Amino acid sequence: MDRYERILVIHRSLKAARYPVPIRRLMDETGCSRATLYRDIAFLRDALGAPIESEGEGAIRYHAEEGEKFELPGLWLSSDELHALLAAHQLLDRTGPGVLSSALAPLKGRIEALLAQQAGGKRWPVERVRVIASGVRRMDEHAFRTVATTVLERRRLEFDYLARSTNERTHRIVSPQRLTHYRDNWYLDAFDHEREGLRSFALDRIGAARQRDEAAVDLPEAELDRHLASSYGIFSGPPKAWATIVFSAKAARWVADERWHSKQQGRFLPDGRYELKLPYSNSKELLMDVLRYGADAEVIEPPALRQQARTLLQLALSAYER
Known part of the structure; x- marks a missing residue:
């Protein structure tokens, strides 16, 4: 952990603490020696103006009133937060290529400047963070x-x-x-x-x-959620029925970890297959997602949805029988 990040850890620890923070605890959190920690505390107090108070030889704290108002100057990020910002940078770069580029250019520029500033001249390998879009449609x-x-x-x-x-x-x-x-x-x-x-x-x-x-x-937000988020898919509307789909034991390893809907109900069957239940209004999008599993998915209920799946599979098969 470098000095920049140690100071951030000390600051956040003091901001969050209700009681004086032991020096030993700060040494454990920053992973540094006592001498190094005292140099960082002195820099935080003298150079950055932090309202640090000593509590005997073994603990420090922020002044009760001044500590609530004090923040580090500028924008300080930990390594994890910096890495997350780097990933967000790539996401912004690939969300709606060509459409959002000019609108997001100022924000991207600020992120790049922040990354350069906190990297200390080091080049971040942004090409190692990949965001791959699928089925993006062109937009005005x-x-x-x-x-x-x-x-x-x-x-x-x-x-x-x-x-x-x-x-x-x-x-x-x-x-x-x-x-x-x-x-x-x-x-x-x-x-x-x-x-x-x-x-x-x-x-x-x-x-x-x-x-x-x-x-x-x-x-009202509640009305929006009822209409737009109560059923499966983007064009959902109020749910009309619950679908029951059973996946093979092979596909279960993937489906059990997927979030199809906020109100879904899933369970493993005794033979290793996976049963998924979820509300839906428009069957089209749900069937598109079910049928991508091919023979590893079977629509059980309701009967009308099962018949729709059967019809779509028969039509697909007929295209190969010519």
Whole structure:
């Protein structure tokens, strides 16, 4: 642990302590000798202005009132936090390539400057942190900026929408509620004023976006969660049924560690297979995820969902029988 990080450990320990902190404990936390620790304490007190008070020979503390207000100057991060920031840097670099690049450039620049400053001239091997996006769809940068602005400034939004499922173009006026990043793509959760209900829109299908002067209607968080997070998938809606899927013993090793839904129920069966139960509204996205396991997944209930899975598998098989 270098001096920079030792000072951060000492500061955080003193800030969190309700009673004087023993010197021995600080030596254990920083992994340094008593002489080194006293030099770090002197630097923290004399150079950085920390309100350190001695409690006899064996402990120190921050002054009760001044300690509450004191913070280290600038931004101090531990090694773990710096490494997490490095990973976040790579995530920002790859979230929505081409679309968010200009919007995130100032933030990325600050992160890079901070990394350079705290690395002491050392080059961080950023290429060793990989963030691989899958199925990212191209999106209009102006649409993203407009949508994000209306979400944060709580203004109504007007736009043209080309639905992917029907290829129908409609004109919408909505009150934005949430901006959601889901499976490497962006969605807008909003209250549609003409249809008088909550809807989710893929940002890559939004065009001619324009902010309106009217204030957005704010829906309660509980209502948003009930409608948007109560069932499986991004276009969920209130749950209509519970699905039961059984996975083979081989697939169970993966599925048991996966989080499909916040209210899912899972258990291992006596023969090693894994049973997963979860609520759903729209079966399309759920079946897409189940069928990616192929023969290692079987839909048990409800009967209508099981029949849908059977039909999709039969159609897939028929494509190979020509």
